[in-house]
Amino acid sequence: MSGEDRSRDTDGMHHGTAHHQPIETVSAQHYGVPAATSMPNGELAGSTTTYGFTNDTYINDEKMAGENRVPAATSMPNGEVAGSATTYGFSSHTYINEAMAGENNMFAVLPPPPYPGLGPENNHITPDLQWSTPVISEDTSKQALLEYAEKKCCYQTAPARNMVIKSLQHFTIYRYHLESFIEFRILKDKCVPYRGGEIDSNGTPPALWEMVAEIPQMFAAGKEKYIVPHTSSVRTCHLCGGSGxxxxxxxxxxxxxxxxxxxxxxxxxxxxxxxxxxxxxxxxxGSCVWGKTTCMICTGSGKLHYYKQMKVIWENIVSDFVTDQNSGLPSNRYKKITGTNIFADEQPEVLPVTMFPEPMVSEVSRSYIQQHGDKFTDNPRIRRQRHSIELIPLTLVDYTWKENPHTFFVYGVEKKVYTDNYPAKCCCSVM
Known part of the structure; x- marks a missing residue:
C-alpha cells in the first residue's frame, strides 16, 4: 500500500484502500487426507499434492538419474514410474549414494523435489543429514551429568565422576510443529472531533475482506486500525448541540x-x-468559566467526524506434538530444548505430511492441519502456515554408584539432563 493510501487520520488510524479481488477463503476441503500417494504398483491414488515419506532403500543402480543419483521420477519396487503426481518432503524411498557406502556405512536422506514456486532457501532438507537414531557415547553422558551436578548447589559431583555405566538406551523422538498465522477483522462505528479537512463520503464502501491490511510481521502478534473508505460524514455534536x-x-x-x-x-x-x-x-x-466548560465529545469544535473503523488483529496459533510415549521423560521437558530440523515448509496453506516413518507424525499432521482449517475458515482466517519436524536426541542411561542402580536422561541438542533419583544430594555443600 502506498504512503498516500495509508495516511493516518487524527485518531492515529490508517485510511484503508480496497482491492477488487476478495481474499481467498481457506476451506476445510483443503485439509483432508491427501490423495496423491504413490502406490506399490506404480499407480496414483488421485491428483492432490502431498508430502511423502517411506522407508524403502535403493543403492546406486540404473534407476538413479544424474551424478547425484537423484531419481528423475519416483521409482517403484516393480520398476515402473509413479505417473506425474508430485510428492513433497522425503521421496518415496531412501537413496544411498556411493560416497555414503564406505567404511562408516552411514545412511543419508537425499532432499525432496523443490516445492513449486519456492527457491532453495525454502527447502530445509539437508542432503547430508544422517537421519538415524541419535546416539551419544558413555563419555558424553558422563560429561553431561557432571555439568548438571556442578550447576546444582546441593549436588555432589562424585556420582558423575565415579559412576559405572551399565547401558545406554537411545530413543528416536520426533516433534511435529504447526503454526497458523491468523487474521481477525472487526468493524465498528466511530466518531472523533472534526477539525476540518476533506471528508471521504462518495462511493460504495468495500466489503470487510476487500480492505487491504498490511501485515507488520509474519507469525507475530499485532493489531492495526483502518478507516473504511467512503464511510465518512460530518454531523453536529449531539452533546453540545454545536456550541462547543x-x-x-x-x-x-x-x-x-x-x-x-x-x-x-x-x-x-x-x-x-x-x-x-x-x-x-x-x-x-475552578472548573469552568461562568458555568460553562468545553464539550468533552467534540472538544469545542461543535462538529463530529463519523466513520466506520476496521480493526485488524493478528495472532499466531501453535500446535506441537512429541512422539515420545513411553521413555519415562516428563513431557514438559521437551518445551525448552531443540532437536535437528529434518523437515520444514511454509506456504499460504501447508499440506499434511504423509508416509512418515513414524505413523503418528503423519496422523497428527493431518489432524492438526484439518483442525486449524476447520476453525479458521471465515473470520478469523488463516493468512499463512508453516510446519516442521525435529529429530530429538534422547538417551536413557543406566548406571551404578556404590553398587546401587540409578538412571538419568540426556536429551535435546543441548544435552540437557533429567533425573529424579540423583544419589548424592546434601545441604549447602558441593564436592
Missing amino acids: KMTCLACGGRGRVNCYGCGGSGRQYNGNSCGSCSGAGSRTC
Whole structure:
C-alpha cells in the first residue's frame, strides 16, 4: 500500500484502500487426507499434492538419474514410474549414494523435489543429514551429568565422576510443529472531533475482506486500525448541540461551589466568619468559566467526524506434538530444548505430511492441519502456515554408584539432563 493510501487520520488510524479481488477463503476441503500417494504398483491414488515419506532403500543402480543419483521420477519396487503426481518432503524411498557406502556405512536422506514456486532457501532438507537414531557415547553422558551436578548447589559431583555405566538406551523422538498465522477483522462505528479537512463520503464502501491490511510481521502478534473508505460524514455534536460548550458538572452551571472551609455555612466552628469565603459560603468554581466548560465529545469544535473503523488483529496459533510415549521423560521437558530440523515448509496453506516413518507424525499432521482449517475458515482466517519436524536426541542411561542402580536422561541438542533419583544430594555443600 502506498504512503498516500495509508495516511493516518487524527485518531492515529490508517485510511484503508480496497482491492477488487476478495481474499481467498481457506476451506476445510483443503485439509483432508491427501490423495496423491504413490502406490506399490506404480499407480496414483488421485491428483492432490502431498508430502511423502517411506522407508524403502535403493543403492546406486540404473534407476538413479544424474551424478547425484537423484531419481528423475519416483521409482517403484516393480520398476515402473509413479505417473506425474508430485510428492513433497522425503521421496518415496531412501537413496544411498556411493560416497555414503564406505567404511562408516552411514545412511543419508537425499532432499525432496523443490516445492513449486519456492527457491532453495525454502527447502530445509539437508542432503547430508544422517537421519538415524541419535546416539551419544558413555563419555558424553558422563560429561553431561557432571555439568548438571556442578550447576546444582546441593549436588555432589562424585556420582558423575565415579559412576559405572551399565547401558545406554537411545530413543528416536520426533516433534511435529504447526503454526497458523491468523487474521481477525472487526468493524465498528466511530466518531472523533472534526477539525476540518476533506471528508471521504462518495462511493460504495468495500466489503470487510476487500480492505487491504498490511501485515507488520509474519507469525507475530499485532493489531492495526483502518478507516473504511467512503464511510465518512460530518454531523453536529449531539452533546453540545454545536456550541462547543456544555454545562459545568462541578457547579451545575452556577459558576460557584460551596466553600470547602465552612461547608457553605459562611462561618467557622467557633462562630466567626469563614476566612476562605469571607462569610459568603461559596467561592468561584475552578472548573469552568461562568458555568460553562468545553464539550468533552467534540472538544469545542461543535462538529463530529463519523466513520466506520476496521480493526485488524493478528495472532499466531501453535500446535506441537512429541512422539515420545513411553521413555519415562516428563513431557514438559521437551518445551525448552531443540532437536535437528529434518523437515520444514511454509506456504499460504501447508499440506499434511504423509508416509512418515513414524505413523503418528503423519496422523497428527493431518489432524492438526484439518483442525486449524476447520476453525479458521471465515473470520478469523488463516493468512499463512508453516510446519516442521525435529529429530530429538534422547538417551536413557543406566548406571551404578556404590553398587546401587540409578538412571538419568540426556536429551535435546543441548544435552540437557533429567533425573529424579540423583544419589548424592546434601545441604549447602558441593564436592
